[in-house]
Amino acid sequence: MQYDFNSIEKKWQEYWAKNQTFKASNDSEKEKFYVLDMFPYPSGAGLHVGHPLGYIASDIYARYKRHKGFNVLHPMGYDSFGLPAEQYAIQTGQHPADTTRVNIEGGVDKEGKKIEGYRNQLDRMGFSFDWSREVRTSNPDYYKWTQWVFIQLFNSWYNTDTDKAEDISDLISAFEKNGNTDINAVCDEDTPSFSAEDWKAFSEKEKQELLLKYRLTYLAESEVNWCPALGTVLANDEIVNGVSERGGHPVVRKKMTQWSMRITAYAQRLLDGLQKVDWPQPLKDSQTNWIGRSVGASVDFNLKDFENTISVFTTRPDTIFGVSFMTLAPEHDLVVKITTPEQKEAVDAYIEATAKRSERERMADVKTISGVFTGAYAEHPFTKEPIPVWIGDYVLAGYGTGAVMAVPCGDQRDYDFAKHFNIDIPNIFEGVDISEEAFADKENTVIANSDFLNGLPYKEATKKVIAELEKLGQGEGKVNYRLRDAVFSRQRYWGEPFPVYYDADGLPYMIEEEYLPITLPEVDKYLPTETGEPPLGNATEWAWDTVSKKVVANSKIDNETVFALDLNTMPGWAGSSQYFNIYMNVDPKNSQEIFSQDAINYWQDVDLYIGGSEHATGHLLYSRFWQKFMFDKGLVPKDEFAKKLINQGMITGTSAFVYRLPITLGFDKENLDETYNIKNEVLNTQIFVSYTLVSSLVKDADVAADLQTSLEDIFTGKYGKGFANVSLRVDDIQKIHADVSLVNASDELDIEGFKKWRPEFAEAIFVDDTGRLIIGKGNGYIVAREVEKMSKSKYNVVNPDAICEEFGADSLRLYEMFLGPLEQSKPWNTAGITGVHSFLKKLWRLYHGGVDGAFMVNDEEPSKDSWKTLHKTIKKVEEDIENFSFNTSVSTFMIAVNELSSQKCASRQILEPLIILVSPYTPHIAEELWEKLGHTESISEAPFPKFEEKYLVESSKEYPISFNGKMRFKLELPLDMSKEDIESAVLAHEKTQQQLQGRTPKKVIVVPGKIVNIVG
């Protein structure tokens, strides 16, 4: 009986769906285990073989854990808000909700293109997902809870005394009692202090404005990259060389009022939390760098002739006597105020120039030094000497305080700036030469020329200067974080609307929770409005009626009971910051609470999370922030949502290239047959030369001449006497992508398929390696191959559906794992799949040793060798799965099946446990064989075989005998032989004598059970 994978896989996929085999229960005697994948964005292009890599790995682990007796939760859903659907909507006018649904569920889009749908594609691969818990972030019953969390953030503040988020009402009562003087909270830098009396005297508007300075989500002016031509805000990577990537329009930096998340309140806890999660070190490192904790001091420099002070943060307060100038970011608030009339023109010009440069550009350009003197002077806190205040675009407004105390002798950037503008470079280091470059080493010198700091090393000097600054009231020790509050507004359509309306003063109010969700309004077009408002500005029904508690027409806005709603939507990471908790609900559409407390207390957190490392500082940092906030609110029992995380590597594509040889045809006009349309013929006649022929064509004139002759024969036959000659333009050979599906395992092109692929290739002529023309159905055209990112435009995407069709899902799963270590990136090459596919056929045959391949297992006692094969396989596979080393267990299966086949093993005692071992990797064939073995229940919860050491015990060992560390021959010796006996047995061996060639060994190392090494 043949291994008919198509019908087997179909049968079991239907069985699992019908029996809800993988539906997880929230109530079980078993220990829980939660395996999570990063949910996909459902794009119209569908899945390629790179996508399921992580899903296969997590599925193997989930299935393994079921065999190990765990109650496993393994859900899947869709991150279905996002830009591609919106852009598609702009282009085609289709509602993003419609295209998103088709991308998930399959169907035909408006242009008649058939879309398979993510769900169908995923189902074909045999994943053990519990689909009853599916979520889609763009469904109103899901984003209801995204909006709800936003409201909770708005109604919270961060108490640094208790180090957690607390209810805003508690803050208000504190203000009523004592003002804000004894409140330690994370709040805006510019928050004034006030007493209880002040508070009570404030107007409602003033109160709300003050509270915004404390709320965990708040409205603030933030700088954005504004593109006036597109009427939209661009991300850093949508800007290339200062202009928009799309269209090349100018981009300016502009301030906009937007929602921000006070993630900085959690900076230290986000850092500390990394200690307790088992995540890859590089990922932790990048989060650590992103948070960017640095310890130093804040120092206030008084300005001469102004009341204001310039605050700076420095990690080197010990070098304060080396300050010879200060630099402000051009956007710094004080710049306009302090610039002297003489310098105004230069400063204004510089600010304007800076506004045109993106932040990324400013940061990347290290070589150009630019800046302008403001004309103002600050005062050194100790020497009272005047310090010139400059502006420079190497200082960024968003970092620290947007101002730097420049110490050119200790910082290379300050040094370069000072050299460039001829500013004094005082040396404050003992015995250090700074004539060539700054000295940034903290450890190897002591401070000099610094009054009370003279002779002190870095640490003591830092401590002392901070104490002195505190005495003066001009500074204090401070920990600074690079992390900035996260802007949370997007000027887009396809995202979660804010449950927020504004009064006439522009103050925000939250809609009451019971009226959520506030669903996205319909709009005519998905572009920004003509006045530059976000797409929601196109909606005609987008106002909140506080009486009827409904979204009503904009025309009803009276700013008394009906108010304008927020026109922004939330960013992509809003919906993905809690989806893993929502999966815990038995009913993902739970409308009563975000997640049931029973569910969250049962599942607690994710035990294994698999996904790409590109989310290191986005999704994975924001999610940790939301989780900590929800932990503070008592909504979740764990303040880290995922115990262990694995980053799967990227699968790259192996592109195929054909070489097109341009030719020029010469004609003899006199004899030309007028009826022939030569122009078209020439255009349609393309010559493709085999990859290996290219270099010889270029180098060897004879090869080229032979080809020329062959081609001339063809064209003479075609055009008759009107044809004169062919000239080959060997130097103009072009390399073009060919679709990888047209290339076989030996890199041969399917010529007929290639001709049909594109009409212009229909009449093409192909030349093989040896320079011969390939006639008829011939083969032998070899393509060049190169590894590149898998992408549609490179014609190197490999579709998993086609692989499932040809080889089956089990082969695909096994092959994806066999390619190499999960965490590394590796190239895809479909050719190799025959290896794992024939392994599955061998596995099948192992159970079908009967007449004409009939199923046959027996109840005979297995041989010692078969027991050994089984148990070493159990041991290795178990270790491999625990270590996420899936590629090596595939090899182990191959070895086991090869051995058992040659042992002619058909024993139930071996074959039954073997199929359980294989089943997490190739579940369909495993279920089928399990059923044939007589079982009526799914294999999915069959207990994992238990490893027994006794089957591996050996009595002898084939010792490698090495000379000076090099293995030269092997010798079989009993394992219980003593060291001395081994030594004499080896030395007596004739090959030893041959190796030694008469020399006496200096030393003989015997490691019993391992190796013998003879030195000499």
Added chain:
RNA sequence: GCCUUGGUGGCGGAAUUGGUAGACGCGCUGGAUUCAAAAUCCAGUUCUUUCGGGAGUGUGGGUUCGAUUCCCACCCAAGGUACCA
């Protein structure tokens, strides 16, 4: 520049605590079977060689009886990140 990961046959990769380098698979070569092909099976396949051997895991050193593995210096590639004061 800094951080991270990696560098092993023609290719993907294996070698889990320092102990037989190249498991397993692809590809390739030869053979069996077949009218032929596919499929299947068998043998070989790091390089080099005077067929005794010799060399060999990015490069150069070191530790060790023994190094792909540990240490030092460097080169290359990929990813991340930045005038973070």
